[in-house]
Amino acid sequence: MTNIKDLAKMAGVSVSTVSRVLNNYPFVKEEKRMAVLKAIKDSNYQKNINAVHLSKGKTQMIGVVLPFSDYPYFALLLKGISKQAYKYNYKLLLFQTDYMESREIEALKMLKQKQIDALIICSRTCNWSTIEEHLLFGPIVLCENVNKKLVSTTFVNHYKIFYDALEYLYHKGHQRIGYCIGRKSGASSVKRNSAYRDFINQYNLPDNHDYIFDDCLEIDDGEKVVQYIKKMDTPPTALLVTNDQAAAGILTACQKAKISIPDELAIIGFNNEPISKIMNITTIEIPLEKIGNNLFLQALSGEISNQEIAVNLIERGTV
Amino acid sequence: MTNIKDLAKMAGVSVSTVSRVLNNYPFVKEEKRMAVLKAIKDSNYQKNINAVHLSKGKTQMIGVVLPFSDYPYFALLLKGISKQAYKYNYKLLLFQTDYMESREIEALKMLKQKQIDALIICSRTCNWSTIEEHLLFGPIVLCENVNKKLVSTTFVNHYKIFYDALEYLYHKGHQRIGYCIGRKSGASSVKRNSAYRDFINQYNLPDNHDYIFDDCLEIDDGEKVVQYIKKMDTPPTALLVTNDQAAAGILTACQKAKISIPDELAIIGFNNEPISKIMNITTIEIPLEKIGNNLFLQALSGEISNQEIAVNLIERGTV
Known part of the structure; x- marks a missing residue:
C-alpha cells in the first residue's frame, strides 16, 4: 500500500509537503501541489485517506446538530459557525434533527466512531446523561447553560432577556x-x-393565550399576526417578536392596516439584524453570529470553557 | 461481531424493526426503538455502523460544494437543499471552497471513497475533465448549464438574464x-x-469601470455604494444589484442622501427576497430555493436530468 513517503518520492517533494497538500494547508507552491496530486492519482492513494485520518485521529469535519437550518435564529448561529469553519478549512456535517432524539443520537454516535472530530449542539431534545455518555469520545459544545464543568458552552440567558424585555414594556x-x-x-x-x-403572575396581568403567536419565522408571517390582532376586542398593546424578520413583517402589515406604531402597538424585535436598522425597529441584540464563532472555536480547541454572552436592548422607534 | 440478527434477538424485535431503527425511519414504536437502542449499546454495535453503510452502499450523507455559505446567493441555494435534506433525513456535508480547487477535489475524492452518497456542486473552479473522472463514483449534480448529457444540472441562464435586464433599463x-x-x-x-x-458594446455606451461595484453582499454594503456615487461627476442613472439585500441598503442610503428613486437612480434587485416586497423594489426573481430543492432531488434520485429554471422580472417602484 502506498504511504506518504512513497508519495513524496514519486512527486519529488518532501514528506512534509505531501502532508501539507493532504491537509489542504495553504502556502504550498502550485507546482509542488500538482506533483503531489498527480502522485496521489497515479498511486491510487485515495484508499489510504482514511488511514491518514486515523493516524492523525482527525477528519477535519465538525458536526452541527440543529433542529432546522432555515429558522433565522439557527441560520445566524450557523452563519457564525460556517465563517470559522471556512477560515480553518473544516467541513461541517449538518444534522437537522427536528428535535428527534434518534437524529441527535446519530450525531453523537458519529463522534464516538471518530467520523467527526467534534460536535456542536445548537439545541437538543436528548437529556444530559446521553450527552455525558459521549463526552469521552471528543469535544461536545453546547449553546446553552447546563451548569456542568465537563462541557464547553456559549449561551445567553433566554429567561432573563425575555423577562427584562417584558418589564421594560410594562414600565413603558x-x-x-x-x-x-x-x-x-x-x-x-x-x-x-x-x-x-x-x-x-408577578404583575397580575391578564393571562390571554391569544396574545401568544407561533410560526412567526419570516417577514411574510407578519401579515397573519396583524390580521388576527385586528379582529380582537382587546388586542395586545405591545409585542415581543423573537426575530427581526417577523418584526419587520408586522411593522409593514400595521402600516398597511393603519395601525399606528408605537402608539397603538409597540414592537420589540430580536437579533438586531440589518433590517431592524433600516426599518428603525427597537430590538434586542443577541449576537448570534458571534456565538456561532465561539461555538466553533470551542469545538476546535477542545479545551473546556463556559461563556455567557451579553445582549443589548437597542432603542429605536417602535416602542 | 454483533450483526443485525443478533440485535433483533437481543431486543426481541424483528430484523426489519432493527433496520428501521438503524436507518432512522419513522413509525417505529418508541418501546421497540428503545429496546433496539439498548441492544446496540449493550453489544457495542457501533463498530458495525460502517459495515451497514457498506452493505447498503449508503451513508445518508450528501456533499455540497459551495464557495462560501454566507453569500446570499449561496445561502438561498443551501436553504433549498437543506429543506429537502431535512425532509428525506439526509445529512449535508458542507465544503466551503473559496474557489480553491484542492477543496473541490477533496469533495470529489469523498464521493470516490463512498464517504458521501452524492455531490452537489453549486459553483466551481475545477474544469470539466476533473468532474468527468468522478462521474462513475456516484451522482454529481451541477448548478450550471454544461451542455453535457452525463451529469444532472439545474440552472438559470445568467448571461441572458443580465443582458435582458440591461436592455430593459436601456429602453426605459x-x-x-x-x-x-x-x-x-x-x-x-x-x-x-x-x-x-x-x-x-452593442449599444455603444460609455465603458466606465467606476460603474461596477463589488463586495455588495448585504444591506450594510449599500451605504458605501451611495457614498461613492455621490462623489461622481457623471454618476450612473441605473444600477443592477445582484441581491435584494444590497438593493435595500442602496435604497435606504439614497433616501438618507436625498437621492430620488427612481428619478435620479433606478434600481433592479435580484432574487425577489421578502425585503424587496416590503420596500417595493423592482427585482428579478431567481427562484434559488426552488433550484436548491431540485439539486437535492436530482442528487437523491441519481437519474440524469437537465433543467433550466425560468426567472421573472417583478416590476415595482424602483425603475
Whole structure:
C-alpha cells in the first residue's frame, strides 16, 4: 500500500509537503501541489485517506446538530459557525434533527466512531446523561447553560432577556403584552414561555393565550399576526417578536392596516439584524453570529470553557 | 461481531424493526426503538455502523460544494437543499471552497471513497475533465448549464438574464448603467460581466469601470455604494444589484442622501427576497430555493436530468 513517503518520492517533494497538500494547508507552491496530486492519482492513494485520518485521529469535519437550518435564529448561529469553519478549512456535517432524539443520537454516535472530530449542539431534545455518555469520545459544545464543568458552552440567558424585555414594556405603560415566536417546542422557547408566565403572575396581568403567536419565522408571517390582532376586542398593546424578520413583517402589515406604531402597538424585535436598522425597529441584540464563532472555536480547541454572552436592548422607534 | 440478527434477538424485535431503527425511519414504536437502542449499546454495535453503510452502499450523507455559505446567493441555494435534506433525513456535508480547487477535489475524492452518497456542486473552479473522472463514483449534480448529457444540472441562464435586464433599463431611457455584485470571481459573475460588456458594446455606451461595484453582499454594503456615487461627476442613472439585500441598503442610503428613486437612480434587485416586497423594489426573481430543492432531488434520485429554471422580472417602484 502506498504511504506518504512513497508519495513524496514519486512527486519529488518532501514528506512534509505531501502532508501539507493532504491537509489542504495553504502556502504550498502550485507546482509542488500538482506533483503531489498527480502522485496521489497515479498511486491510487485515495484508499489510504482514511488511514491518514486515523493516524492523525482527525477528519477535519465538525458536526452541527440543529433542529432546522432555515429558522433565522439557527441560520445566524450557523452563519457564525460556517465563517470559522471556512477560515480553518473544516467541513461541517449538518444534522437537522427536528428535535428527534434518534437524529441527535446519530450525531453523537458519529463522534464516538471518530467520523467527526467534534460536535456542536445548537439545541437538543436528548437529556444530559446521553450527552455525558459521549463526552469521552471528543469535544461536545453546547449553546446553552447546563451548569456542568465537563462541557464547553456559549449561551445567553433566554429567561432573563425575555423577562427584562417584558418589564421594560410594562414600565413603558403596557399591560396587555403578547409575544411572537418561531416554534413553541425549542429549548429557548420553553424558557421564554416560562419567563412570560412568571412575568404575568408577578404583575397580575391578564393571562390571554391569544396574545401568544407561533410560526412567526419570516417577514411574510407578519401579515397573519396583524390580521388576527385586528379582529380582537382587546388586542395586545405591545409585542415581543423573537426575530427581526417577523418584526419587520408586522411593522409593514400595521402600516398597511393603519395601525399606528408605537402608539397603538409597540414592537420589540430580536437579533438586531440589518433590517431592524433600516426599518428603525427597537430590538434586542443577541449576537448570534458571534456565538456561532465561539461555538466553533470551542469545538476546535477542545479545551473546556463556559461563556455567557451579553445582549443589548437597542432603542429605536417602535416602542 | 454483533450483526443485525443478533440485535433483533437481543431486543426481541424483528430484523426489519432493527433496520428501521438503524436507518432512522419513522413509525417505529418508541418501546421497540428503545429496546433496539439498548441492544446496540449493550453489544457495542457501533463498530458495525460502517459495515451497514457498506452493505447498503449508503451513508445518508450528501456533499455540497459551495464557495462560501454566507453569500446570499449561496445561502438561498443551501436553504433549498437543506429543506429537502431535512425532509428525506439526509445529512449535508458542507465544503466551503473559496474557489480553491484542492477543496473541490477533496469533495470529489469523498464521493470516490463512498464517504458521501452524492455531490452537489453549486459553483466551481475545477474544469470539466476533473468532474468527468468522478462521474462513475456516484451522482454529481451541477448548478450550471454544461451542455453535457452525463451529469444532472439545474440552472438559470445568467448571461441572458443580465443582458435582458440591461436592455430593459436601456429602453426605459437609461444610458449610464452600472451594476453591483458580490464578488468578481464566481462563475455567474463572469457570465454577468460578459453580458455587461456585450451590452455596452452593442449599444455603444460609455465603458466606465467606476460603474461596477463589488463586495455588495448585504444591506450594510449599500451605504458605501451611495457614498461613492455621490462623489461622481457623471454618476450612473441605473444600477443592477445582484441581491435584494444590497438593493435595500442602496435604497435606504439614497433616501438618507436625498437621492430620488427612481428619478435620479433606478434600481433592479435580484432574487425577489421578502425585503424587496416590503420596500417595493423592482427585482428579478431567481427562484434559488426552488433550484436548491431540485439539486437535492436530482442528487437523491441519481437519474440524469437537465433543467433550466425560468426567472421573472417583478416590476415595482424602483425603475
